[in-house]
Amino acid sequence: TCALEIEGLHKSYGDGFQALKGIDLQVKEGDFFALLGPNGAGKSTTLGIVSSLVNKTRGTVRVFGHDIDTDLAGAKLNLGVVPQEFNFNQFEKVFDIVTTQAGYYGIPLKQASVSAEKYLKKLGLWDKRNTPARMLSGGMKRRLMIARALVHEPRLLILDEPTAGVDIELRRSMWQFLEEMNRQGTTIILTTHYLEEAEALCRNIAIIDHGEIIRHTSKRELLQQL
Numbered sequence: 506t507c508a509l510e511i512e513g514l515h516k517s518y519g520d521g522f523q524a525l526k527g528i529d530l531q532v533k534e535g536d537f538f539a540l541l542g543p544n545g546a547g548k549s550t551t552l553g554i555v556s557s558l559v560n561k562t563r564g565t566v567r568v569f570g571h572d573i574d575t576d577l578a579g580a581k582l583n584l585g586v587v588p589q590e591f592n593f594n595q596f597e598k599v600f601d602i603v604t605t606q607a608g609y610y611g612i613p614l615k616q617a618s619v620s621a622e623k624y625l626k627k628l629g630l631w632d633k634r635n636t637p638a639r640m641l642s643g644g645m646k647r648r649l650m651i652a653r654a655l656v657h658e659p660r661l662l663i664l665d666e667p668t669a670g671v672d673i674e675l676r677r678s679m680w681q682f683l684e685e686m687n688r689q690g691t692t693i694i695l696t697t698h699y700l701e702e703a704e705a706l707c708r709n710i711a712i713i714d715h716g717e718i719i720r721h722t723s724k725r726e727l728l729q730q731l
């Protein structure tokens with residue numbers, strides 16, 4: 506099964522700039538996948554389109570077989586997204602931010618509360634459950650974004666630069682958390698411009714540059730050539 510299939514994906518922004526020039530990408534179920542590339546390569550645009558935050562110009566995107574054009578609800582149920590920017594309500598409490606998200610998926614409050622507790626505990630935020638988000642440190646906010654993305658137990662988790670600006674200690678504990686999620690069956694895709702991060706975590710890698718995939722390979726193969 507394919508967790509994510511992208512075919513012929515193009516994106517031109519309003520100013521005519523071609524950010525994606527025909528991306529093809531396949532990520533298998535269970536994979537831990539890195540989309541690598543320099544700043545401005547098109548990583549965020551690609552993930553933005555998959556998570557329907559950005560409109561595509563043309564091309565096909567399927568999440569576990571659900572086409573985002575014809576079955577966006579099906580795609581969304583299978584997908585958790587951690588964007589780069591903190592986009593939660595800063596005045597809302599940590600626990601409520603996570604359970605509110607569950608509501609968007611039609612998950613009953615009782616079940617949402619169980620799931621919120623599980624992920625807030627795993628991510629070391631349970632003590633902060635009644636704290637307004639604006640009081641959290643940057644690293645805590647990043648983990649809150651992850652807990653919120655997981656509350657509906659998606660089969661595919663996508664993270665855009667998950668450890669940007671995070672100190673080395675927290676980075677390692679986030680890596681451990683993601684590895685555990687992957688071992689338990691969650692397919693993970695992340696973007697990074699740290700080769701080190703892709704090397705530590707991922708089995709397969711695509712390299713994107715100027716809106717095109719320039720390599721699509723296993724980590725082992727890539728490292729042998731460096």
Ligand code: ADP
Pocket residue numbers: 517518519520559560
């Ligand atoms: P879309 O085609 O997805 O509707 P737009 O081209 O309308 O996107 O751009 C969305 C907004 O982002 C616009 O207000 C645009 O000015 C702004 N923007 C322009 N250039 C950049 C850039 N390089 N990076 C981020 N945002 C930009």
Ligand code: ADP
Pocket residue numbers: 518519520522524542543544545546547548549550551
């Ligand atoms: P990456 O995530 O790899 O750093 P992005 O997908 O953010 O790359 O950006 C790819 C290209 O598209 C960059 O040249 C960026 O300036 C441009 N871009 C991103 N968002 C917008 C926007 N809203 N409007 C116009 N150009 C944009």
